[in-house]
Amino acid sequence: MAEITLQAQKRDTYKELTLNQLREKGIIPGVYYGHGVDNISLAVTEINLRPIIYTTESRIINLKFEDNSSFNCILKDVQFHPVSDKPLHFDLIAINEGEQITIEVSVHIIGNAPGIKDGGVLQHSLHKLQIECLPSNIPTHIDVDVSELNVNDSIKVSDLKLDNITVLNDENASIVAIIPPTVEKEPTAEEGADAPTEPEVISKSKKDEDSEEDGKK
Numbered sequence: 001m002a003e004i005t006l007q008a009q010k011r012d013t014y015k016e017l018t019l020n021q022l023r024e025k026g027i028i029p030g031v032y033y034g035h036g037v038d039n040i041s042l043a044v045t046e047i048n049l050r051p052i053i054y055t056t057e058s059r060i061i062n063l064k065f066e067d068n069s070s071f072n073c074i075l076k077d078v079q080f081h082p083v084s085d086k087p088l089h090f091d092l093i094a095i096n097e098g099e100q101i102t103i104e105v106s107v108h109i110i111g112n113a114p115g116i117k118d119g120g121v122l123q124h125s126l127h128k129l130q131i132e133c134l135p136s137n138i139p140t141h142i143d144v145d146v147s148e149l150n151v152n153d154s155i156k157v158s159d160l161k162l163d164n165i166t167v168l169n170d171e172n173a174s175i176v177a178i179i180p181p182t183v184e185k186e187p188t189a190e191e192g193a194d195a196p197t198e199p200e201v202i203s204k205s206k207k208d209e210d211s212e213e214d215g216k217k
Contacts, residue, residue: 002140005062007048011041013066028087032063032073034094046087053078053087056106057140063092072135074103095135102168104128105139107175111147115178120151126175129157130168137164149178 011029014022019029028049032040042065052061052075063071076091095101106128116122129142142162144155154177157169 003060003062004051005064006044006052007064008042008044009066011043014043030090030092032071032092037094049087058103058105058138060135061092097135100132101135102132103138104130106141108141108143109146109176110143111145113146113149113178115149115151115153118151119181120178121181123177123179126173131165132168133165144175146176151178151180153178
């Protein structure tokens, strides 16, 4: 699995600033935690954080502080502003080589499905899978090959064959399928034709009838 280094500072460095003041300066607060480790409140510049949060690849993060201490971890969660979509806070969870870990990994669709050439539509239902494995076995992503899928074929979680990895999603869940094209129903003759219209009947008003009577007199 790929690794990436994340340079951080402990939050105490900015103890005179509130969290909102940190964000205004382009510094995002976060926390490092995990089984058997002390929680560490930290802060990272948004520029340094971008390669961690704006990617579909799963990576082991080598978290480094200014005192040269370092920890291996993975990104667990990111909170974004509902309007600006800027990161507000992030969680890093510690990993230990001999300890199983649960993580979400992106699904990459590869291959050309024959069913698409026959007019079918590719329906990608699961873009991420939740897996459990040792840190050394975490994949950057999971490839799902659709090269043999025809119309009405699908690949379910139970169809995956992954070494040293347990997929925690429902085994009957569809990851990708080739569904038949939507066929628009042709209107029938009765639906397409204009409904017959009744001849317009112009009724005389009382005023008109009175005028005719006066003319006959």
